[in-house]
Amino acid sequence: MENLMGVQQVPLAPMYKGSTERERGEFMDEYLAYSRCVEVLNRGMGGTIFLMPLAACIDQKIVPRVCAHDFGKSFEEITENDWRDYFLSAREVQELDLDSAAKAMASLKMDTKIRDAESRVGRLLADFYDKLEQLDVAHLPEQEPKQSVKILTAAIRPSQLKATVERQLTREANKAY
Known part of the structure; x- marks a missing residue:
C-alpha cells in the first residue's frame, strides 16, 4: 500500500x-x-x-x-x-506424479509442541500447502483428494490421535455405501 x-x-x-x-x-x-x-x-x-x-x-x-x-x-x-x-x-494443471509427491510429503508431521488442537491442525495444513507449492503440485487436493487425505492422515501425531482419525474416516467411508 x-x-x-x-x-x-x-x-x-x-x-x-x-x-x-x-x-x-x-x-x-x-x-x-x-x-x-x-x-x-x-x-x-x-x-x-x-x-x-x-x-x-x-x-x-x-x-x-x-x-x-x-x-x-x-x-x-x-x-x-x-x-x-x-x-x-x-x-494450468500439469500432469501429477503421485508417487514422487507422496514420497516428498513423507516428511510432513504434525507439530505436537503446539498445545491448541485447532492451531496444531492449522499449522499442519499450512505446512501441507507450503510443501505443495514447493513441489509445484498445488493442485493435488483438487485433482487427488483421497491422496491428500492419506498424506494428511499420515502426518497426524500422536499415534493415538492418528488411529482415532483413521477409524473415523473408515466409518465415514462406510456410511457412503
Whole structure:
C-alpha cells in the first residue's frame, strides 16, 4: 500500500521480472490479489482506484524478450487478453506424479509442541500447502483428494490421535455405501 497525500492507501501493482513458468504463476497470483484489493477498496470507499493493466506490470528490461520469444509479436500487437492468457497459462494443471509427491510429503508431521488442537491442525495444513507449492503440485487436493487425505492422515501425531482419525474416516467411508 502506498500513502497518497497522507489520506488514502493505494495498493501497489506487482512487477513481473521473471522468466520461468513458476515465476509467471507467482506473479499472476500476486496480480490477482492486487486486483481483489483494488476491487474491495473501490466497493468500500465509493471511490475509484484504477487497476494497473498487466502490460504495465512487466519490467521494461524483459518486455522485448517476452514479446519476441514468447509471443513472436511486437509489444503494440499484444492485447491485455493476450497478457492475461500468457500469465494464466502458467497456472494450468500439469500432469501429477503421485508417487514422487507422496514420497516428498513423507516428511510432513504434525507439530505436537503446539498445545491448541485447532492451531496444531492449522499449522499442519499450512505446512501441507507450503510443501505443495514447493513441489509445484498445488493442485493435488483438487485433482487427488483421497491422496491428500492419506498424506494428511499420515502426518497426524500422536499415534493415538492418528488411529482415532483413521477409524473415523473408515466409518465415514462406510456410511457412503
